[in-house]
Each structure stands twice: as structure tokens, then as C-alpha cells.
Amino acid sequence: MTPDRPRSRRRRLLPAFAATAAVLAPLAAAPLPATAAEDLASRFTLAVLPDTQFYARYSADQFMPRYGNDPFAVQTQWLADHAEELKVPFVAHLGDVVDRVGTTREWEAADRAMQTLDDADVPYSILAGNHDVRNSADDWYDTDYDLANEPFVQWFGAERAAEQSTYGGSDPTGFNQYHVFEAEGQQFLVLALSWRASDATLAWAQEVLDANPTLPVILTTHSLLNIQPDGVSPKEDPYGQRLWEKLIRANDQIFLTFNGHFHGSTQLTKTNDFGHPVTQVLMDYQMAYEGGNGFLGLLEFDLTNNRISVQTASPWVVWKPRESLTSYDQAFLEEPNQQFTIDLDFEERFARFAPDFTAGTPDEPSLTQKARDILLDGFEGPEPIDLQQPGSRDDFVEVEGTLAHWRFGGTGEGVVAEGQTFEDIAGDADLHRVPITASGSDSAQVGDVTVDDDANPFSSDSAAVCFANSDKRTDRFSILATEDTAAVNNAQLENGYTIETFLKIDESWNSDANSWMKAIVRSGNRSQLPGMPWSQWDYTASPVALGLSNLKEFQWTEVPVTTTKGDRTAWSGEIILDRWVHVAMVNDPAKQTTTMYVDGAPVLRNATDTLGHSLNEDMPWVFGADWVDDHATNGWAGCIGETRVIDHPTTPEQWLTARPDLSGFSAELPTGTLPAGTVIDEITGEGTPGATVTLTGDLAGTAVVAEDGSWSIPVGEQVAAGGAAHAGMRSAAVLPRAALAPGEYAVEVRQGFGPRVSDPIGSTFAIAAAPTDPGTGTPGTGTPGSGTPGSGTPRPAGDGLASTGGTVSPIVPIGAGVLLLAGLAGVLIARRRRTGAAQAGTESAE
Known part of the structure; x- marks a missing residue:
């Protein structure tokens, strides 16, 4: 049953405007062309909406109370307001419309945002991501779903898609659709495939292509191209390769693909069976500041000069009040993976199947520049944060008040022996591997813990300690711990703190074996803390812990100095497997908050009314497992890099991802x-x-x-x-x-x-x-x-x-x-x- 929604499609909403992250290292790419004002050409703009899940999830309880609007709604309003002057014939959504498929208010927020495009008669396609389906397991496909129980097809199925002037049709499930839009006298087909398209769906897609043999095709889907752990380079994904082998490579019409899902942005050009290029583009900013900070893709198709100019822009950033802006608020992301040019001779590339394809009348100045002029008109943004990779192991910022700084480089790669120590370079809290017989895990093996030279590229340490074969079903885990006498064990951090670390989740992670695993804990039993209120969850767990939930979200849980306040938590969004991330927990005594930063960006769900830590005296810090009911359990499946504890809150220029200033020489x-x-x-x-x-x-x-x-x-x-x-x-x-x-x-x-x-x-x-x-x-x-x-x-x-x-x-x-x-x-x-x-x-x- 289709939910009740307003249908005033002809009503144009009034503008809602008042009068990004972390900067990735650049990938080699051509810069945007410098187009003179008199350089007229045949041009149009294709808009792309990457994952909007956090905008929908936090619309009601975070964005609306703070700003009176949410990024998703501001994005679509901006596109509706400027579609005519930017010559936008079509908008493509890449999936993960919402974060929690069963939460109605998220679908309501998404519906409200997309209704703006409906009302403005701006055509769009939309598809389901893994968060938009009831079962997102890799071995489930769209034909396996109970369609009557799938919110996506109720909110954005074939009935709503048919209202678009560009709509061509949907597959039998209603999850997949295609559109044909016209721009500059030529037609393009957008093929939108939802999460885990089945063989039947791919057969339907082939029928669509066969029925439109002369149209250039842009394929949009949720998961296709991945990104390497360096956060820059492209990485082929098994499902993406399936699409390549079963659909893309043998269909010369498909010349461009877009997908989200994998956090970051990158690009890859492959050659199809006809010797022609197919450019794949990943665009997903959900782990950036404020769940993506409103960034969307604007693609200027220049049919006269044979190029597609891509830029990443945020209508949300320029909409927000000036006093609310932070260094993460940039109107444009300026790096090559966010701004680049695809050189493409359209007539030559399409000649085999569309010999009559030609450019339109060359009467349009640069749309790329026009979009920049619109967004930057009257906008004065803060300076962005620019990360640099370290030049040596000493290339980190030392901070006064550091209580412990654990590093794993310089010890040699290989298996960590029982009793082997890792130096605390700031104090007396050396870590040692707890012998297996003393750890509490009868199934652990010596080879389960190793030192690896794989480290986060922004850590100046050269290695990490990695925990393999952790499995809570067999109680297999290994731990490192400080000595009971280490001073940092009893640090209450009553003046605030910064605890930062580098973490990577093993690619073998699965919920059955590893959900709720912990990386770093201050061991003890919170139920024994005077004044600690009873809690349904974690009542006998450690007072403080950093781990991963069953949904692959980082969880920071702490009992503050005032024990009677009980547990305080902060949560990230979904973390991608097999990729290094930097995590910083910053407790601000003035605001009584603990903010989690993932790769420099503060998450949306943070701990409030909290200061410092309650603790059980003389209990060690533990790396590699949880501590519940007075013993270790539920081991970390992945790696832990250098980790530091500071006795006051700090800012990004003091973190382990920062570099010492070399200018004062x-x-x-x-x-x-x-x-x-x-x-x-x-x-x-x-x-x-x-x-x-x-x-x-x-x-x-x-x-x-x-x-x-x-x-x-x-x-x-x-x-x-x-x-x-x-x-x-x-x-x-x-x-x-x-x-x-x-x-x-x-x-x-x-x-x-x-x-x-x-x-x-x-x-x-x-x-x-x-x-x-x-x-x-x-x-x-x-x-x-x-x-x-x-x-x-x-x-x-x-x-x-x-x-x-x-x-x-x-x-x-x-x-x-x-x-x-x-x-x-x-x-x-x-x-x-x-x-x-x-x-x-x-x-x-x-």
C-alpha cells in the first residue's frame, strides 16, 4: 500500500535559503577546464545525490532542532530552484535513501525531500541501497524479498516512478527502473539498479537496452566500485565485477556508471568488449561531517568540447547560518576525486550504436562556473583542514599532558610472543601480551596476534598490532594489557581528555562471530562502582570501552566521574571493513560532552552530560577484547594502531593525524x-x-x-x-x-x-x-x-x-x-x- 503523500506536483516551493572529512589525498586527474565567458558550447548538467541515509535518520532529532531543516531537503530544494539556469534535465539518487529500513519517520523525511523535485517537475531516478531493504545479505537478491513488506517499493516504487516525465518502466519487483531524458537535442537512458540485482533483473535490464539500442546509457546503482584502504585509489568489488561481466562489458551503450555505498570518492576507467572506455565513479560522503554535509555531484556535459566536468558541491553548507560553520564546512570539495574532467569524444564513442549523435547549439557558457557562482555568492567559508602524510616515524605533534602513547612500530613484524611488550613512549604504561593461560581464552593460539607493517597512512608509526581468529562463539581472543601499577590506570580525566587511536576491522568480520567486539577498554566492572544505576545493557561490563556494534558502528561507552549519571554513549555510522580509520574521543569539560570523531569528522550521535571516567582502581587498560563479568571476552577482529591518552581536550591540529609545523624555521x-x-x-x-x-x-x-x-x-x-x-x-x-x-x-x-x-x-x-x-x-x-x-x-x-x-x-x-x-x-x-x-x-x- 502506498503511503499517503501530498501530490501537488505543480506547486513550486519557495526557496528555503537564507540570504564537507576529511580531505582525501589527491588522485591524479585532469583539472577542471578553464572556460572563458565567451566560450559558448552545447551543455547540460546531470545532478547526482549520493547516500542520504543519515540526513533521513537524523532529520527529526538532530537537524530540525539545530537548523530547522535537513541536508536532504536543502539539496533537493536547491536543485529545484536552479534546475532551469543550470540546465538540469535529470537527477540520479544512488541509494541508501534511509538508514533504518523499518523506521517510518526516516521514510517520511526522504519523501518530503524528494517531493520537492516532484513539485518542481524535475525528473529523477531513485534506487534501493542495502539500508533500504529488509535483508541486505550478499546472498539475497531483489527477487528474494517479500515485496509487500518492503518499504522502498511502497514509498518509491513503480507507481511513484511513473509520475516522472522521463519514466520508461520498472522490473517486476519495482526495485529497478529506467528513464530516458532529453538534453541538447539528444536522448540519454538512465538505468537504475537497486541493491543486489538478481539474474532475472539483469535479464530485464538487457531487455531495456535491447529495446533502446541507439541510446547512450548511464548506469546508476548502489554498489559497484569500491575504494582502497588508502581512501584514494579505486578497488574492484566482487558484486561490481558481477555487473561488469553480466551486463556492462558486452553493452557498448553503457559509457558511465555511478554508485555510492563505499565511503569516499574515486574513479576507474575500464575497456569494454568493443575497445571503448567505461568510466566508473564512486561518490559517497556519509562518513563526512554531519553525515555527508549535503555534498552532491554536478556533472557538466560539454558536447561541443567533448568532456564531462565533475564537481562536488554542498548547497547545505552555504545554506547554514554563518555562525554555525566549522572548518569542515566547505562549499566545494576541491581535490581531483571530487573535481575532475572526463575527456570523451561523444560522437566517436557513440558512433557504433548512435551514428546520428551530434552536439546541440553552442549557446551556453560554462555551467560549472555558473554553479560555483550561485553557491559562492555571498558565502565566506572557513579554512579547510588539510591532512599530510607523515615523512618519518618522528613526524607527529607532541602534546603536553600526554599520559600514555602506545606504538607498535620498530619491534619487527611477525607473531607477538606471550609476554612481549610495547613501549609507552610517554609514561610507564607499557603494554604486554597477556599469556594465553592468564587471558581466559582456552582456544587462543600464539599466532593469533601479530605485528604488521600495514598502518594508517596518516599515522607516523610504521606498524599495528593485529588480532586474528577472534570468535565469540568459541571464546577465542587474545589481549594486550598495561601493568596493574601503571599510573594511567587510575586517571579519572576529570579535566576532560582526548583518547585517539587507529583501527581497522578485518574483512572476515561477521555479526555472528564478532558483533559487539571491543578494541580498547578500561577494564573493571561498572556494577561495582558506587552509585552506578542499574542498566539493562552492559551492567557488569567495563566502565569505559570502544568497540563495534552488530551493525558495524563504532560505540564509545563510558561511565563519567559522576557515577550516578550512568552510561554515556557515542555512535558512528557504519564502518567499512578492511579500511583504516582514525578515531578520536574528545571530552570537553566546558560543554560536558564527549564527541567521537571518525577520520576527523564529528559523528552525529555523541555523549552528553558527561565528564571524565569512573573506574575500578588499579585495573589495566586492555587492547584486543571486551571485559565483562570480571574477565576478558569477545575479541577484536582487526588491527589497532598507535593510541594516545591526553589529560585534556584537544583539537585536530594536535591529533596524531596532524604534522608539526615546519614554517617557523x-x-x-x-x-x-x-x-x-x-x-x-x-x-x-x-x-x-x-x-x-x-x-x-x-x-x-x-x-x-x-x-x-x-x-x-x-x-x-x-x-x-x-x-x-x-x-x-x-x-x-x-x-x-x-x-x-x-x-x-x-x-x-x-x-x-x-x-x-x-x-x-x-x-x-x-x-x-x-x-x-x-x-x-x-x-x-x-x-x-x-x-x-x-x-x-x-x-x-x-x-x-x-x-x-x-x-x-x-x-x-x-x-x-x-x-x-x-x-x-x-x-x-x-x-x-x-x-x-x-x-x-x-x-x-x-
Whole structure:
């Protein structure tokens, strides 16, 4: 039975506008074309709506109370308002219309949003995702459903689809539909296939193609192209390959596909059986800020210049009140996977099946630019967050107040032995593998825990600890734990906190074996906490835990310092298997909230009226399993990367995904023309603590910036006890400095962590020729250190260091350095008095 809905399709709604994430690393792609205003062409815009599930789920209890509207409704209103000027003939929804298939209010929110397009006569297709069906198991297909019990076909089935002017027909289930829209004098077919199309549905799809043999086809579906754990590169999906083999490759008409489902954005071009390209595009932003932050796809088809320009834009961001915006609120996502160009010679690509295909009249300026102008008119957005991958293992931001920082790199890959420890680099809370006999799991094996060099690309640690074969049905699990005496065990965190970690769920995860598994817990029994109220759920579980639900959602559960408040929770959306994510829990004492951030974006469901942790004294932190009824259970199926506990709330620029700032770098370098016999003793400056400073050019050396920000590179021949001489060796005995030969010199110095380096600071200088002996007309022949000019042979300019030195005379300051007069020759020391030089690792014994 079709739900009652308003049907005033001709009524145009008034505009609802007031007068994204995390930035992914770029994938190589062509930039958007620079189109001059006078560059007229045959153009139209296809709009794409990625997964809207969280907009529908949180419309009533989150978005409407905060804003008076939700992103889904704002998206469709914006498309309705601007369809004519952007020449939008069609809108394609990619599925996961709602999050919980059985919740009526979510369908009502989705219905309200799509009704806006109905009322504005903007045609669209819509399809079911895995969240829109009663059973989304991989071995169920659309022909297996009890159609009378499926909300999707009741709300968005064939009856409603038939109201679209572009509607061509639906399959017998009502889950799948096709449309034909016209733009620029040409027709295109959109084939919309819902979750897990059966063989019967694919046969229906083939009949549709056979009945429309001259039409170019855009295939939309919910699951087709996946994305690699790096969050950037494309990854083929088994179901997507099924569609490729059974439908796409043998039908030359299909030239473009779009899908959602997999969190992120990427693209892949494959070659079909006719030698022609088929471009597959993934577009899904549900794990971004506010469940996707209203981002949608705008595709400008430029039939004159043979290209499709794709951009990702958010009408929601520009609609929100200015005072509510955060760094996650960007009107456009600017990276190549969100903005790119598909070069496509339409006539040539379609010639085999549509020989009469031609571009329309070239009378339209850039629609891509027009969309940007509309969205950015009067909008002033905040600066976005830009993540950088680390350059070395030391490339992380140290934060004062860190109570524990566990890392797994540097220990070697392979099986973790019973009793093996992992260092807490901030305190005394080293983790150790609890022996199997003491863990409580009789079925565990030593090989179940390994160290793997697979790590989150934004973690500066090089490895993670991985737990395999965890299964709650057989009580198989393994754990790491702190010692009972570790100080962090009893930290109540009453001034707030930041707990962050990197997690990956094993691709073998399934609900029967692994639902409600835990990664990190503060072990104990919350029922024994004074004042703890009874709860139906988890009453004898640990006071604090981070784990995964039966729906693959992260759950953070804590009992705050005020125990009588009981359990407080935060929840993420569905997490994709076999992909690294960064999770940060931030407790703000001012707001009394604990916010969960997944890959930098705050989730919608967070803990309120909470501060710090109640705890059972002297109970350890446990990695790799839950702790219920006073024992470990329900092991983590996946990997845990470096993890840190800080005794106050922090912001993203202090997290483990952030990099130390390299811009505040200075160096005191010699310049100008220096007297004959000058000796460069050391080069100094200020930099980022922990960074490596490298001096290159005609002088060379390295140093590590000390904790106080100072650095010093001894310049000269150095030798360690019993070792060979070389430049830049730490803890080295310094051989006598030598005067530089007359000539010109050039040096550069920069700081960094591995390949991530600052801009160089460069300098050129010259050493004057030695004065001639006025009595003989020849250079002096005195002995170095005797008060007369040296008699050594000068080395040519640029040849590095000379091999002799001189005595030291009184210091005469020059600029930031000092000048030492050695006899008649000058010795320049570019050096500043400093403290803590030994911390820099470059102090030399003189």
C-alpha cells in the first residue's frame, strides 16, 4: 500500500535559503577546464545525490532542532530552484535513501525531500541501497524479498516512478527502473539498479537496452566500485565485477556508471568488449561531517568540447547560518576525486550504436562556473583542514599532558610472543601480551596476534598490532594489557581528555562471530562502582570501552566521574571493513560532552552530560577484547594502531593525524665577502623540535632540533671515538677547524621529517684572497697560529673545508653571529649561545 503523500506536483516551493572529512589525498586527474565567458558550447548538467541515509535518520532529532531543516531537503530544494539556469534535465539518487529500513519517520523525511523535485517537475531516478531493504545479505537478491513488506517499493516504487516525465518502466519487483531524458537535442537512458540485482533483473535490464539500442546509457546503482584502504585509489568489488561481466562489458551503450555505498570518492576507467572506455565513479560522503554535509555531484556535459566536468558541491553548507560553520564546512570539495574532467569524444564513442549523435547549439557558457557562482555568492567559508602524510616515524605533534602513547612500530613484524611488550613512549604504561593461560581464552593460539607493517597512512608509526581468529562463539581472543601499577590506570580525566587511536576491522568480520567486539577498554566492572544505576545493557561490563556494534558502528561507552549519571554513549555510522580509520574521543569539560570523531569528522550521535571516567582502581587498560563479568571476552577482529591518552581536550591540529609545523624555521648563515682565512665553525638557528636539519651545498652537516627549538650543525671534519671522520656525526670529537679557501660558496639549509621538508633557506658568500706580503709582493708564509699569515695552499672555491685552523682572539659581534680573529686571518663562527645543545644530538667535544 502506498503511503499517503501530498501530490501537488505543480506547486513550486519557495526557496528555503537564507540570504564537507576529511580531505582525501589527491588522485591524479585532469583539472577542471578553464572556460572563458565567451566560450559558448552545447551543455547540460546531470545532478547526482549520493547516500542520504543519515540526513533521513537524523532529520527529526538532530537537524530540525539545530537548523530547522535537513541536508536532504536543502539539496533537493536547491536543485529545484536552479534546475532551469543550470540546465538540469535529470537527477540520479544512488541509494541508501534511509538508514533504518523499518523506521517510518526516516521514510517520511526522504519523501518530503524528494517531493520537492516532484513539485518542481524535475525528473529523477531513485534506487534501493542495502539500508533500504529488509535483508541486505550478499546472498539475497531483489527477487528474494517479500515485496509487500518492503518499504522502498511502497514509498518509491513503480507507481511513484511513473509520475516522472522521463519514466520508461520498472522490473517486476519495482526495485529497478529506467528513464530516458532529453538534453541538447539528444536522448540519454538512465538505468537504475537497486541493491543486489538478481539474474532475472539483469535479464530485464538487457531487455531495456535491447529495446533502446541507439541510446547512450548511464548506469546508476548502489554498489559497484569500491575504494582502497588508502581512501584514494579505486578497488574492484566482487558484486561490481558481477555487473561488469553480466551486463556492462558486452553493452557498448553503457559509457558511465555511478554508485555510492563505499565511503569516499574515486574513479576507474575500464575497456569494454568493443575497445571503448567505461568510466566508473564512486561518490559517497556519509562518513563526512554531519553525515555527508549535503555534498552532491554536478556533472557538466560539454558536447561541443567533448568532456564531462565533475564537481562536488554542498548547497547545505552555504545554506547554514554563518555562525554555525566549522572548518569542515566547505562549499566545494576541491581535490581531483571530487573535481575532475572526463575527456570523451561523444560522437566517436557513440558512433557504433548512435551514428546520428551530434552536439546541440553552442549557446551556453560554462555551467560549472555558473554553479560555483550561485553557491559562492555571498558565502565566506572557513579554512579547510588539510591532512599530510607523515615523512618519518618522528613526524607527529607532541602534546603536553600526554599520559600514555602506545606504538607498535620498530619491534619487527611477525607473531607477538606471550609476554612481549610495547613501549609507552610517554609514561610507564607499557603494554604486554597477556599469556594465553592468564587471558581466559582456552582456544587462543600464539599466532593469533601479530605485528604488521600495514598502518594508517596518516599515522607516523610504521606498524599495528593485529588480532586474528577472534570468535565469540568459541571464546577465542587474545589481549594486550598495561601493568596493574601503571599510573594511567587510575586517571579519572576529570579535566576532560582526548583518547585517539587507529583501527581497522578485518574483512572476515561477521555479526555472528564478532558483533559487539571491543578494541580498547578500561577494564573493571561498572556494577561495582558506587552509585552506578542499574542498566539493562552492559551492567557488569567495563566502565569505559570502544568497540563495534552488530551493525558495524563504532560505540564509545563510558561511565563519567559522576557515577550516578550512568552510561554515556557515542555512535558512528557504519564502518567499512578492511579500511583504516582514525578515531578520536574528545571530552570537553566546558560543554560536558564527549564527541567521537571518525577520520576527523564529528559523528552525529555523541555523549552528553558527561565528564571524565569512573573506574575500578588499579585495573589495566586492555587492547584486543571486551571485559565483562570480571574477565576478558569477545575479541577484536582487526588491527589497532598507535593510541594516545591526553589529560585534556584537544583539537585536530594536535591529533596524531596532524604534522608539526615546519614554517617557523630560521638559520644564521654567512653572507657577503668574508676575510681571508675565515673558518665557519657551526651553523645555528631555530626550528621545530624533533625535526632533522640538513645543510647542503659547499658546506654539509645535519642536526636534530632540540626541545627548546634550537639547533646547531658543527661544520668541519669530525670523528667519533674509534671511528672514521665524517661531517655531521653526533657525539663526535671535532678536529681543528680549517680556513676556507678563497672563492665563492653557496649553501642551503632546511628542516623536515624524512621527505616532508620545509622550504630551503639559502645563502651565498665569498672568501677574500689572502693579502700579499708588502715586502715581497707574495702571499704571507707564516705558520697558522703564530700571528703571521698561513702558508698552506688554498683550496678552490666550492671545495668544502680547508684543513688548518688558527688561534682565537677576542670575540667581536657581527649581526647574529660572532667573528673570531685568528692572528692576521679571520675565523667566522655563525653561532648563537644556547642551552640544551646536548638534546639536539649535535653537541661536539672540543
